[in-house]
Amino acid sequence: MAEFHEKPTLLRRMQHALHVTPSLVPLIVLLAAIALFALLVGGRFFSAGSQSLVLQQVQIVGIVAAAQTLVILTAGIDLSVGAIMVLSSVVMGQFTFRYGLPPELAVLCGLLVGLGCGLINGLLVAYMKLPPFIVTLGTWQVFLATNFLFSRNETIRAQDIEAQAPILQFFGQSFRLGGATFTYGVVFMLILVLGLAYALRHTAWGRHVYAVGDDPDAAQLSGVNTKRVLISVYTLSGLICAFAGWALIGRIGSVSPTSGQEANIQSITAVVIGGISLFGGRGSILGALFGALIVGVVSLGLRMMGTDPQWTYFFIGVLIIVAVLVDQWIRKVAS
Amino acid sequence: MPLDMQSPSSSREPILTARGLTKRYGKVVALDRCDFDLYPGEILAVIGDNGAGKSTLIKAISGAVIPDEGEIRLEGRPVHFRNPTEAREAGIETVYQTLAMSPALSIADNMFMGRELRKPGLMGRLFRQLDRPRMEAFAREKLSELGLMTIQNINQAVETLSGGQRQGVAVARAAAFGSKVIILDEPTAALGVKESRRVLELILDVKARGIPIILISHNMPHVFEVADRIHVHRLGRRLCVIDPKAHTMSDAVAYMTGAKVPEEMKAA
Numbered sequence: 070m071a072e073f074h075e076k077p078t079l080l081r082r083m084q085h086a087l088h089v090t091p092s093l094v095p096l097i098v099l100l101a102a103i104a105l106f107a108l109l110v111g112g113r114f115f116s117a118g119s120q121s122l123v124l125q126q127v128q129i130v131g132i133v134a135a136a137q138t139l140v141i142l143t144a145g146i147d148l149s150v151g152a153i154m155v156l157s158s159v160v161m162g163q164f165t166f167r168y169g170l171p172p173e174l175a176v177l178c179g180l181l182v183g184l185g186c187g188l189i190n191g192l193l194v195a196y197m198k199l200p201p202f203i204v205t206l207g208t209w210q211v212f213l214a215t216n217f218l219f220s221r222n223e224t225i226r227a228q229d230i231e232a233q234a235p236i237l238q239f240f241g242q243s244f245r246l247g248g249a250t251f252t253y254g255v256v257f258m259l260i261l262v263l264g265l266a267y268a269l270r271h272t273a274w275g276r277h278v279y280a281v282g283d284d285p286d287a288a289q290l291s292g293v294n295t296k297r298v299l300i301s302v303y304t305l306s307g308l309i310c311a312f313a314g315w316a317l318i319g320r321i322g323s324v325s326p327t328s329g330q331e332a333n334i335q336s337i338t339a340v341v342i343g344g345i346s347l348f349g350g351r352g353s354i355l356g357a358l359f360g361a362l363i364v365g366v367v368s369l370g371l372r373m374m375g376t377d378p379q380w381t382y383f384f385i386g387v388l389i390i391v392a393v394l395v396d397q398w399i400r401k402v403a404s
Numbered sequence: 405m406p407l408d409m410q411s412p413s414s415s416r417e418p419i420l421t422a423r424g425l426t427k428r429y430g431k432v433v434a435l436d437r438c439d440f441d442l443y444p445g446e447i448l449a450v451i452g453d454n455g456a457g458k459s460t461l462i463k464a465i466s467g468a469v470i471p472d473e474g475e476i477r478l479e480g481r482p483v484h485f486r487n488p489t490e491a492r493e494a495g496i497e498t499v500y501q502t503l504a505m506s507p508a509l510s511i512a513d514n515m516f517m518g519r520e521l522r523k524p525g526l527m528g529r530l531f532r533q534l535d536r537p538r539m540e541a542f543a544r545e546k547l548s549e550l551g552l553m554t555i556q557n558i559n560q561a562v563e564t565l566s567g568g569q570r571q572g573v574a575v576a577r578a579a580a581f582g583s584k585v586i587i588l589d590e591p592t593a594a595l596g597v598k599e600s601r602r603v604l605e606l607i608l609d610v611k612a613r614g615i616p617i618i619l620i621s622h623n624m625p626h627v628f629e630v631a632d633r634i635h636v637h638r639l640g641r642r643l644c645v646i647d648p649k650a651h652t653m654s655d656a657v658a659y660m661t662g663a664k665v666p667e668e669m670k671a672a
Contacts, residue, residue, distance in 0.1 A: 088561070272532045273520035274511050283506040290468075290504035292489045292518025350508045 080220035085398045091344045092356035094395055098342075098388070099359045099366065106370030113372055124258075127365035128240075129154075129317055131258040131358055133332045134339035135265055136309035138357040139302045141340050142269070144282040144349025145201030147303070149190060150310045151332035152212035157183040159216050159312035162225045162324030163196060165234045172234035180311045186212055187307015191300035211331070220326040227322030241319025254316040261309065262358045278302060282349025300313045338385060339364060346400070363388065407615030417480075419444045419616055420465070420496075420585055425474035427460050434460040435471065436640035442585065447607065447617045449627040451650075452637030452660050459589070461637065462620055466498040466587055478584065489518070497582030501590045503574045507563035512536070512543040514562050515577045546580040547573070550609050568599030572606060579610045586610060587618045592626055604630055625652040636660050 087093055107115040133150050140147040161179035164170045170178070192206040230237050240254035269275035277298045281287040288297050302401065317329050343360030345352030367388075368381045406635065418531040422440035426433070434457045442448050452458040463469035467485030476483050478494055485491040488498065505514045521542075522528035528535065532588045540558050547558075552572045571591055578586045588607065591613060592600040594659055600623075611617055621627050626635060628648045636643045643659055644666040658664035 088564075140525065243612065267531075271534050271536075273522070273534060274532070274535070276517070276520065279509055280506040280513075280517055283508045287502065287504040287506055288517070290488055290500055290502075291506075291514075292492060373632075 082395045084399060085090075085277070087395070090353070091351060091399065092353040092359060093344075095343045095356045095359035095363060096132060096391070099363050102363055102366045102370070103370060104364065106366065106373070107394075110370060110373045114370060117247060119369065119373075121251060121255075122371050123291075123362065123365040124255045125250070125252055125320075126369070128252065128254040128258045128311055129320055129329065129332065129362045130335045130339055130364065132254075132261060132313040132316055133310060133336040133363040134343070134357045134361050135261050135354060136306035136313070137256075137336040137340050138345055138352070138354045139265070139278065139309075139342075140235060140277050140306050141200065141337075141345055142282045142352065143299060143302050143346060144285075144347075145194060145299075145302075145391060146205065146337070146347070147190065147201070147306055148205040148207040148333055149186065149212055150306065151329050152209045152216060152335055153186045153307050153310040154314040154327045154332055155182050155326060156186065156216040156219075156314070157311035158210050158317050158324055158328075158344070159326050161237055161318065162230070163220060163223075165237065166225055166229065172236045175234075176236060176315060179314060180308060181313020183314065184304055184308040187304040188300065189304030195296040195299040196304060216326050224326070225324040230318070230323065233263050237315070237324070238319045238322060240316040252319065254319050257312070257316060258358075261312075262354055267310065273349035274298070274301070279350050282351075284350070335364065338389060342385075342388050344392060344396060344399075346396050347393075348400075351396075360392075417444070418442055419479055420476045422461075422465065423475050424663030425461065425467060425476070425612060426465055427457075427464065427471050427472045433640050435464065435474075437474070438637075438641040440465070441636065441641060441645075442616050442618060443633075445611070445614055446632040447611050447619055447630050449619045449631035449634045450637060451621065451624075451627060451634060453655060456637045456660070457640040458620060458637040461638075462498075462587055462618070464498060464591060465481050465491070465585075465618070468498075476671065481509055492581070494583060496587065497576045497578035497585070498587040499571075499574045499589060499591060501593065503570055505570065505574060508561055510559045510561055511547075511565075512540045512558050514573065515539070515543045515546070519581070542578075542580070546576045550576050550579065550606055552576060552606075566599065568595050568602055569628075571599070571603050572596065574605050575603070575610065579613065579615065582615060584615070585618065586615055587620070589620045590622065592621065592623055593617070600626065624656060627656075628653055631660055638662065 080289040113119065133154060136150055137147055161175050161180045164175035164178050165172045190204055190208055193199050194201050240257060241252055243250050243252045269278060277288065277293045278289070280293055281295050281298045285295050311319065318324055321328055339360035340357045341347065342363055343356030343358070345356055364385055367384055371380065371381050414539065418441040422438065422443040425435045425438040427435040428592055440461060450458050450462065460469055464471045467488045467490050483494055506517065514582060516539050521539050523533045523535045527533040529594060543558050543660065550572065562573065575588070575591065591603050591607070595603060604626060608617065619627065619631060631648050634646045634648055634656060636646060636656065638660055655664065659666055
């Protein structure tokens with residue numbers, strides 16, 4: 070058999086390492102960004118306080134990016150993540166304050182609504198065989214409109230929640246650890262990402278998610294129930310977004326139907342910068358977490374330097390394009 | 405009977421038979437009361453012109469197509485496959501021309517795709533953890549059995565393998581799980597001379613292990629080299645079954661294109 074005997078150059082070896090461990094790039098970029106801003110801003114940037122602030126600011130994006138990762142790994146995209154998140158948080162709030170449900174039950178209802186939204190996406194993608202982009206472009210509008218209609222554009226004030234239903238703000242509670250402040254939302258994000266990283270790497274379901282994204286026909290012929298995998302992925306994505314909605318209440322204190330609109334673009338940004346291929350089947354969820362942290366570190370660093378916030382968007386844009394270029398290069402290892 | 409070789413001398417009982425298979429797509433009749441027989445331990449080549457319906461026949465046997473009429477029997481018992489998974493569970497493995505592998509995943513992952521092994525005990529039951537060491541050891545063993553251990557790393561992504569190596573892994577996967585029948589669809593079509601040779605040897609290795617093989621191929625030299633019998637498919641049905649030792653390649657091509665009619669059919 071033809072063997073590959075060419076002496077591997079440093080560049081080739083690097084390409085191979087990245088092919089095997091795609092989250093290396095975002096990790097390196099993250100560390101480089103931290104080092105760079107530590108140099109530019111000085112010691113205060115490197116303080117545990119600043120770094121835990123980054124974590125708190127990226128928790129919502131991090132959770133939503135975890136959901137987005139699952140969908141993108143199947144070569145899909147979920148444009149409705151932000152809408153599901155807000156709708157779920159509004160359900161949690163309004164079920165408590167308008168219908169007087171016990172807040173625990175209202176939270177459960179909110180989570181079920183998110184799960185149901187994801188299930189609708191999954192059924193449309195798997196059984197109606199519509200492109201995920203179109204399905205979620207449609208359900209994004211539907212879920213968002215439902216959110217505004219149902220909430221009647223009412224915001225529930227933070228003081229009211231704190232007084233009557235503190236469980237809604239559960240993920241906003243914090244504890245101190247070695248000078249840094251962690252919220253439960255941050256802890257949840259980390260546990261979620263690590264749990265999904267395990268499931269994707271070490272369970273049959275995880276391997277099937279990659280196989281469906283890599284080549285759905287091949288997966289089907291190999292005996293993978295691709296429809297069931299797709300439905301499980303979109304449904305889980307919806308549930309995770311509902312958790313993000315719960316964490317969002319903790320983060321901003323109130324329940325607002327207009328909040329979290331940036332979650333769509335930010336989650337896709339984190340996933341792409343995290344080295345996950347938009348063509349599916351490649352990348353690691355840790356990369357998405359690193360991607361979200363990169364965005365957090367860059368925006369905090371630039372803000373501490375006192376630059377115009379537009380520079381943040383400028384650099385994030387550049388990072389997205391570079392990340393996709395690197396993905397193209399890594400995928401060439403095959404040929 | 406329009407058949408030179410109803411059965412090989414080795415055995416009289418076919419392992420897999422089909423009688424009167426019919427499949428219509430609208431007005432097009434892809435299979436027209438087609439018969440088929442596969443005997444234990446043999447390599448049966450299926451040849452036919454493009455559009456003759458041989459791939460529909462193979463799909464019916466491998467569960468990818470449900471015939472409108474007719475009966476398929478495996479070891480004498482009637483079977484009704486509704487999808488490829490059911491055929492696989494019955495012991496019929498197919499190596500598709502596209503190989504049906506996930507390029508970004510490892511050799512071991514691909515070999516066990518859809519039938520992964522879980523760790524024993526709590527880690528497997530509760531956390532559904534894959535038993536990687538056992539899967540890797542099994543994959544390594546199966547590849548070595550077929551002399552494919554030029555592949556150094558079982559965790560290597562399939563896309564980093566050469567075309568012949570990929571074909572080898574796909575055949576090894578089929579041989580590892582195909583307890584009764586292995587179907588190979590154009591296994592050498594995409595390969596160079598050297599790699600084709602290796603795959604043909606591989607096919608003979610699998611045969612030596614006692615598993616009957618259905619080989620679909622357009623490559624007459626390859627067919628005549630390894631096949632015990634040749635099923636000639638024409639116009640949606642079995643035209644004849646010929647012995648590669650008693651016929652030439654040009655006979656076979658003439659039968660399948662209709663340029664020549666088998667002796668027995670002239671009488672009829």
